Amino acid sequence: MNTETTNIIEVTNVTKRFPATEGGEFTVLDKVNLTLGAGEIVAILGRSGSGKSTLLRCMAGLIAPTAYRGKPLTGANPGVGMVFQSFGLMPWLTVQDNVELGLRARGVAPHQRADQALKAIDVIGLDGFETAFPRELSGGMRQRVGFARALVTEPDALLMDEPFSALDVLTAENLRREVINLWSRDDFPTRTICIVTHNIEEAVQMADRVVVLGSNPGHIRYEATIDMARPRDRHSEQFGSYVDRLYQALTGKEPAPVARAATPAGSPLPNASVGGMAGLIELVGRYADGRDLADLASDLSFEVDDLLPLVDGAVMLGLMEVDDGHAVLTDDGKRWNTGDIDANKHLFGHLAEQRAPLVRTICTGLDKSDDGSLRVDFFRDLLQRSFPAQDLRAQLDTAIDWGRYGELFDMDSTGEELIRTKELAANEGPAQGRMAHAE
Incomplete structure (x- = not known):
């Protein structure tokens, strides 16, 4: 991969609030600063409810605000492709039609759409399934369609929201390995990847940098650079050391012990029976x-x-x-x-x-x-x-x-x-x- 240090996406002092039911607001993200640089894979790790997916959608321009190459976003980020946990395929469309959706939205001519879609389908390992419908595919194959759809526009940044969590263990491991192999190719069009995950080993296996979010509201509490050559040996002492360090960051003393004066809104109850x-x-x-x-x-x-x-x-x-x-x-x-x-x-x-x-x-x-x-x-x-x-x-x-x-x-x-x-x-x-x- 290209090792240039250009920042592809910049998140600068982002605070995100949503309206609460019938009035008021609740804060999901608080003063988050993050960059995605060219040539790196960044993993965002955090507890459920820490705002990981909200932050990813801010970077995609689906939720304001953030910036793309220094320019504030006022709509969808034109330089990103997204892969979702739930596949998000249109069940009435074939594999090729699903992959062409982004190109169609951009007004790309039909013959050019077909050429680019077939190329992406081939790259992701689905050659021969162009006319199949999602219901005819396994979970792993459907997620491959999701990858092809995200990559077909040759985005600068590939954003992935827990893309392997809905898959069985073996399929997920194979797809992770294939994504890393694609990333290592000189002709891979995407310049940076950001993956949201709650799986610490997945973060260490894939990422060059791991950002840990704290909760209530979401904020960056820890960041680690993973200085290991690929492919990474899960059983090595170095791999285990990174996993242990991130476990400690994820399970530290935050949130602080509840004081007598704490409020229900300021110290919400965990979902624990x-x-x-x-x-x-x-x-x-x-x-x-x-x-x-x-x-x-x-x-x-x-x-x-x-x-x-x-x-x-x-x-x-x-x-x-x-x-x-x-x-x-x-x-x-x-x-x-x-x-x-x-x-x-x-x-x-x-x-x-x-x-x-x-x-x-x-x-x-x-x-x-x-x-x-x-x-x-x-x-x-x-x-x-x-x-x-x-x-x-x-x-x-x-x-x-x-x-x-x-x-x-x-x-x-x-x-x-x-x-x-x-x-x-x-x-x-x-x-x-x-x-x-x-x-």
């Missing part, structure tokens, strides 16, 4: 000196990204501490791991009310109401300016899961009203009150 956290605490508790999250994820055949919501929940509640990717149980975590059901519920409820802002807000609201009850819609309306609809539902579901387990409050039979536990017990009697929390 009580049962999920109990399983994590049990696994980490088997090791007297704690457990590296990288090793734990590997043992379970999961990505560390899958563990992070549970880790965040355990850290928020003070059940676990994480330092440079190494998790250890706190004294409360050890008590929760070994206690009986009643003791565990009491401990969990105390920690949730003290350290989980939304749970605390619900408890405070119920305490201040005349009869110890409030409609769920009251809390939904309070949150709607801070969270989009899907995240709002997840916040309430998590808070209610934690509150019910900790016997702080419960839901009435209609599912529309929350009731403080002491009020519920007083109204229903001791036996009925206990049964309501045995679910």
Whole structure:
């Protein structure tokens, strides 16, 4: 590849906000600065919800703002091609017609469209499938069509949003290898590649530079240059060292422990169930000196990204501490791991009310109401300016899961009203009150 240092895309001090449900805004990206230089592959790594895909769409010009070769974008970036996780093929079009879509939109003549499309199809290894429809192709072949469609316009930058995550392991590995082989060819038209991923090994395998995004809101918290020749040996000590370093960056102490004054919007609840956290605490508790999250994820055949919501929940509640990717149980975590059901519920409820802002807000609201009850819609309306609809539902579901387990409050039979536990017990009697929390 050409090793020139020209910047193809520049992201300068980008902050991106979206409107929240029925008013207000929530911030997805905050003051992000990033360049994509000619001759390099850059991986953007981050937790779910860190704004990775939003940042990629900013670079594509699908969402303002960013700049292309120093000029601010006011529309779609003419110099990029995009590959999506979900393939995004038109099912009624053949492989060749799907590949020609971008050329057709640019007004390229039919004969020239066909020539360029057939060339791209051949390069990506689909020669002979030009007249096939997407339904006739495997997942790997459909993603190849996505690559061909992105490359047919010979873009300066190829942007890929988790392009291998919907594929089986073997197909994904083969496609990664083929993309790297294409990148190494002197006649490969694309001058820079940016791939969004949550897979750390994928980032180390493919990228020259890895950028790690922090969350709430998205910001660059770490950057690493991968100084390894290709092809890269996954089993080498150097490869493992890069993986460990990025695990530490991804699983560090951010977000900070929740203070008493934290707000539900400023410190949202992670999407972690009580049962999920109990399983994590049990696994980490088997090791007297704690457990590296990288090793734990590997043992379970999961990505560390899958563990992070549970880790965040355990850290928020003070059940676990994480330092440079190494998790250890706190004294409360050890008590929760070994206690009986009643003791565990009491401990969990105390920690949730003290350290989980939304749970605390619900408890405070119920305490201040005349009869110890409030409609769920009251809390939904309070949150709607801070969270989009899907995240709002997840916040309430998590808070209610934690509150019910900790016997702080419960839901009435209609599912529309929350009731403080002491009020519920007083109204229903001791036996009925206990049964309501045995679910």
